[in-house]
Amino acid sequence: MRRNPLGKTYSYLLSDAGTLIDTGIPTKEGLDTLEEQLSTLDLGISDIEKIIVTHMHTDHIGLINRIQQKTEVTVVALKEAVNVQRQWNKSRDTAFEDTRDEIAAWGGSDFLEQFSQYEHVFRRPRWRLKIDETIADREHLRIGSHSLEAHWTPGHAREHLCLHDAEKGILFSGDHVLPKITSHISHHTYLVGDPLGDYLKSLDRVRDLPVKTVLPGHERIFHDLAGRISALEAHHERRCGEIIAKVREGAETVFEVSSVISWDSRPWNEMAFWTKRMAAAETYAHLIYLRNREKVEENLRDGVLVYETA
Numbered sequence: 001m002r003r004n005p006l007g008k009t010y011s012y013l014l015s016d017a018g019t020l021i022d023t024g025i026p027t028k029e030g031l032d033t034l035e036e037q038l039s040t041l042d043l044g045i046s047d048i049e050k051i052i053v054t055h056m057h058t059d060h061i062g063l064i065n066r067i068q069q070k071t072e073v074t075v076v077a078l079k080e081a082v083n084v085q086r087q088w089n090k091s092r093d094t095a096f097e098d099t100r101d102e103i104a105a106w107g108g109s110d111f112l113e114q115f116s117q118y119e120h121v122f123r124r125p126r127w128r129l130k131i132d133e134t135i136a137d138r139e140h141l142r143i144g145s146h147s148l149e150a151h152w153t154p155g156h157a158r159e160h161l162c163l164h165d166a167e168k169g170i171l172f173s174g175d176h177v178l179p180k181i182t183s184h185i186s187h188h189t190y191l192v193g194d195p196l197g198d199y200l201k202s203l204d205r206v207r208d209l210p211v212k213t214v215l216p217g218h219e220r221i222f223h224d225l226a227g228r229i230s231a232l233e234a235h236h237e238r239r240c241g242e243i244i245a246k247v248r249e250g251a252e253t254v255f256e257v258s259s260v261i262s263w264d265s266r267p268w269n270e271m272a273f274w275t276k277r278m279a280a281a282e283t284y285a286h287l288i289y290l291r292n293r294e295k296v297e298e299n300l301r302d303g304v305l306v307y308e309t310a
Helices: 028-039 064-068 079-105 109-118 121-122 196-209 225-248 256-260 273-292
Strands: 012-015 019-021 050-052 074-077 133-135 141-145 146-152 161-166 172-174 211-214 294-303 302-310
Touching: 012 225, 028 064, 028 302, 050 121, 050 146, 064 133, 074 079, 079 121, 079 133, 079 302, 146 196, 196 225, 225 256, 225 294, 225 302, 273 294
Parallel strands: 019 050, 050 074, 074 133, 172 211
Antiparallel strands: 012 019, 141 146, 146 161, 161 172, 294 302
16 A cells, blocks of 8 residues: 555455455555465455455455456445445535534634645545445354354444454454554544444453454554553553643643644654544544543534543
8 A cells, every 4th residue: 555654454365265354455456466366376356255344444445346347246244334334325425514524623724725625535426335245243154164253343443343263263353453553543523422432342352352363454463462452452541641631731622632642653743634634533532532431521612622621
């Protein structure tokens, strides 16, 4: 993935069942790479019969459309994915306005002129994933030699799915647990919920699964699932403490808080606009988590969300 710090998205082939877990980005290069790797097993695109989706982010489902142009496949996702799609369909026509209003509510009025230049991105037609079959939380699936249990793990995405093969000690973790970076946990003013709270509960849910090997969506294979979960929990605890401290010092809006907390990728003043918006969405998720636990208070002042310590 060019210009993406994650570098690659991993797909996993259950070769004895013609089943692919996630696909990758929607590019010719991505399809060529998939075909090349299949050929090492004397397989081709036509040998893929089923695609299981861990979550509906473009870097995980984007290649499905190109695969479908070459062969007929069954697309499988968690039941919650259908609900998420229904919400997307309702808000598709107002996505530009919703995002504009959110930027303003986060105290980002200075960014609105720059944001207006991207209206065409929100207006253009988009490919829509068609889900053929759904999986229930805790459902057991027999796919070739794999006996898989589905785990609904909301946080990074509302519809996120992990698959656990207890017999082989494998967890297909998608973007729920990554070995080095922290998953992007964001929230938006036009959605309801508490994604960070969901994420922390989801981490706890998979912590004690009998797992020898974790196969993630990015970076590298790893083995210490419980240890990595403890590190992720500690990260979010530190982040919440840092946000409380900055609010206490006087940072009031989502963008103000985002501009004064630390970021691993690069300093705030070096971020491009869209990176700042992603960072602000992470900050907002943490502020909502803290608000719901009465650590900060949220008020609306002249159309802008402002925070203070409780």
